[in-house]
Amino acid sequence: MSEPEKTISTANEIVQAIREIVGPGSIALHEPSFDGNEWLYLKECLDSKHVSSTGKFVEKFEALISEFTGAKYVVSVVNGTAALQIALKIVGVKSGDEVLIPALTFVATANAVSYLGAIPHFLESDEKSLGINTFKLRDYLKANTQIESGLCINKITGRVIRAIVPMHTFGHPSDLENLLSIANEFRLILVEDAAESLGSFYCGQHTGTFGMAGALSFNGNKIITTGGGGAILTNDQSLARIAKHITTTAKIPHEWEFDHDVVGYNYRLPNINAALGCAQMESLPEKISFKRALFQRYKSAFEKISDAYIFEESNKCKSNYWLQTLILKKESQVVRDTVLEESNKCGIMTRPAWKLMTHLIPYRNSPSMNLEDTNSLYRRIVNIPSSPELIRVQK
C-alpha cells in the first residue's frame, strides 16, 4: 500500500471500531440527557415565579455539589470561566502576576487568568495523565525561578508566579500528588480547573478540592448541565464568603439599601439554571457509570487496533471519562486529520484536542516551557462520542 492508501485504511479501521460501539446513524460528541426531575423543577420555578435571583434551587444545587464532591463550600456562578476567574481572584492572583497553566487546555483557562490582568505561563503535559508533566515542571521551576520573600519569582520576567492551575483534561485527573508537592516547594497557590472533571477522583478525593479553590463547569457539553453554569469549590469558609459576596455584586445585606463595598460581579447562577442542575445532579452517579462502561466498550473495540489506543485512568485515579480520548501512536499521528474527516463525514462527531494556547494569537507571546510532548499529544488526540446515552440505549 502507498502511504496515502495506508492512511485511509488505518483511519477507516479506527472509524469502524468507533461505529461498532456507537451504533448506526448520526452520533454527537456529547449530548446531555434529561430523564429525571428536570421538567418538574423547571415548572416549580415558573409556578413560584422564582426564575432569577430568588428561589430555593441555588442553595439546593450548591448543597448537592458539596455533598457529592466533599468540598465544604460551593458557590454557584454563571459559567465555568467565571468560576475560575473568581477562584483565582479570591486566592489573591493580582494584575501583573504569572499563573502556571497547561498549554493543552480550553482557552477559558487562559482567559480567566487574563481577566485579572495576570499572565498565563504555559506548561508541558504528559501522556500518562494528559495533565501537567510534574517531573519536567519541577526541573523547569528549579532552573527558572527563585524564592524571594516567600514568593516564587520568574527569573526571566521578574514577575511573581502566584499560582498553578492544573486542568483535569477530558475529565482525567492530573498528577495531584506531585502538583501539591511542587506548589508547596515553590510557594505556588494551587487552584484546580475542574471544569471537565465533576465525578473524577484522585486517591478517593474529588478533583477540585485539593487546592485552595477549584472551578467546575456545567456548560451544555459537560457531564451535567445547567444550560450555562459553574461553581467555585473551597474548604475555606472566608474564601467562600468572599466568593459569594463578589459574585453577587458585592452588595451589603440590607432590607432596602443598595450599598456595595468592592467592585463586584454579576455572576449569580439564575434559579432556573440551578433547578436544571439539581435534577441533573440526581442522575450524576448513573451518568458516570454509563461513561465508565462506555470506556470499557471502546477499550475492547480498540484492542485489535495497533495504531491507536483509548486513554485509560491510572491506578490512583477514578475518571468520569467525560470525553473519551483516542490517542494515536506516534508513528501513526499522520492519520489524525483523516480520522477526523472520515468520522465526521459519516456522522460520527469527533474532534481534535484544542489548539495549544501558545499557538493562539492572544497568547503566543506568553511565557512557556518547552512543549515538545504537548505538541506531540495535540497531533495525536481525537475525542470520540461520549454521551452516557450511548450506553443507556444499548443496555
Next chain:
Amino acid sequence: MSEPEKTISTANEIVQAIREIVGPGSIALHEPSFDGNEWLYLKECLDSKHVSSTGKFVEKFEALISEFTGAKYVVSVVNGTAALQIALKIVGVKSGDEVLIPALTFVATANAVSYLGAIPHFLESDEKSLGINTFKLRDYLKANTQIESGLCINKITGRVIRAIVPMHTFGHPSDLENLLSIANEFRLILVEDAAESLGSFYCGQHTGTFGMAGALSFNGNKIITTGGGGAILTNDQSLARIAKHITTTAKIPHEWEFDHDVVGYNYRLPNINAALGCAQMESLPEKISFKRALFQRYKSAFEKISDAYIFEESNKCKSNYWLQTLILKKESQVVRDTVLEESNKCGIMTRPAWKLMTHLIPYRNSPSMNLEDTNSLYRRIVNIPSSPELIRVQK
C-alpha cells in the same frame, strides 16, 4: 402636631395611597409573570436536548428584540452587566479612559466601566428625566475638558474621556436629544445603559438605539426576564459581528478546530434562558400597557397627597414605567425613611434609589461633577410596587 408626629402622619398618608392601588396583602416591588408560552418553550428545550449553546431560541430571541426595538442587530448575552461591558468594549473604551455615567444608577453601570480598566466619571441628574442633567453637563464639560486630536481630554486628570453612558432610570428615557448634541460637540461616544428601559421610547425611537451601542437587561426584576440575561443593541453590522464573536470565546468558525483570535468572553446566553425570553417578549406589549395603566392609577391616588408626587414621563418620552417612582417634595424629604419603614412593615415592598456611586467605597475617589441635585433626588425617591400583575388581577 410635633415634627415626629407629622412625619408619621405624612408617611401613613403615602402608604395608604399606595395600599389603595395595590390592594391587600403582601406586595412585591416587581414580580415577573409567566402566562404565555414559557412552559411550551422550556419543554421544547428539554425535549430537543438544546439547553445551552445550541438550539433555535437565541436567534429567535434576538430577532424578536430587533423587531421590537428597531435595533438592526441584537447580540444576547448572559446578563445586563456583560452587555454593557461588551457595548463599551466594542466602541473602543480602553484601559485608562474615563467614561461619563450618572451617579444615580445601579452599581453595574460603574462596574462595567471598571472591568475594562476604565474610570467612571460621575454626572449630575435632574428631576425632570431622572437621567443626566444635560444643561449642567454642557457647562461642566466646557469648563473642564478640551478637545485634542479629536479626543475629549479631562483637563484635571489628563485622561481621555472616551464615552458617555446615559442610564434610563427606572425605565424613564434620559434627555437623548441634548445628549446626542453634547456627545457630538465634545467628541464622546454615546452608549446607552438601557437595562431598565425595554419598551421605553424617546421621540418614537426605542431607547438603546440612539448611541453606537446600547445594553438591555433581562434580570428577574426587569419588565421581561430570562432568569438572567442581557443584550447588546447596535445598528452597526461590524460592531455586532465583533460583539457576537467576543461574547462566544472569540472562536474562529471551524468544524472541529478550536482557534481563538483574541481574548474573548464566555457570555453566550444559554438556549434555555433565551427560550424563556421568547415567551416573555410575546407578552411585552401587554406588560407595558399594564404598567402604564398602573402609573395612571398611582397618579390619581397621589393627586390628593401634597408632600409627594408620582414621576411622569415628559412629552417626548413614552416610558415603560418599569419601576413606579414616588418623589417627595424637597420640604418633605425627611419623611423618606419612615415611608420605607412603614410600607415594608405592612408588606408593601418599597425601596429608595441606589446609594450614589460617589458614596460607594470602590468609587468614592473617582472624578465627579457637583451632585447637589442628585443628592437631593436620592433623599426623596421611593420606588413603589410596579408588577404588571397588579393591573391584571384587578382588571
